Amino acid sequence: MSLILNLETATTNCSVSLSKDGETIVLKEDNDKSYSHAERLHVYINDVLKEAKITSSDLDAIAVSKGPGSYTGLRIGVSAAKGLCFALDKPLISIPTLEALAHQVKMDEGVIVSMLDARRMEVYSAIYDSNYNSIRETQAQILDESSFSDYLEQGKVYFVGNGVEKTKTLITHANAVFIEDRLPSANQMSLLAYNKFQNAEIEDVAYFEPYYLKDFVALKPKKK
Secondary structure: OOEEEEEEOOOOEEEEEEEEOOEEEEEEEEEOOOOOHHHHHHHHHHHHHHHHOOOHHHOOEEEEEOOOOOHHHHHHHHHHHHHHHHHHOOOEEEEOHHHHHHOOOOOOOOEEEEEEEOOOOEEEEEEEEOOOOEEEEEEEEEOOOOOOHHHHHHOOEEEEOOOHHHHOOOOOOOOEEEEOOOOOOOOOHHHHHHHHHHOOOOEOOOOOOOOOOOOOOOOOOOOO
């Protein structure tokens, strides 16, 4: 039996799950637009463990959503995961954020475009087939009317994530299916983390860093 704690903080959704052999048994999450991860993440971790009636020492591994996503959100999640791994001497597992997001789409044919909002008309996106195999790696891209046209001409394309809102204003193809109001969740991390745990695909806790995809640019404060 394996118990894995999963942390997802790449977007506004602060999400924590506990999984047993790849199945989520407890989930605690809240999509607060104010990015309150720093205040809520450790509270949610304690709540999840308490509900499952276990202690942190009972865990077999810690899994964290590695990005891309919010710079601050990713830093908070990864810092918490690494802290737990160091304190408990547990392995660290990283899950690509867009891969976990894609698992919220269930279909038999076509492709999934998993996307997160970035600045202006830009998104972070990755493309998967109906079995969640990667068919195009994660990219930062500027959207326009011809984006994803090659895939749309071949069949249904399911767009999922908070990048959908800006995408649907540009793409009007009949094969485009927009799945709205979905954010990455620790719920979909459960099975992915379990599979990695079984295959001993773990990270070096000391050197692991989030996958930002692009360099972080700090905004200068406005002059008063």
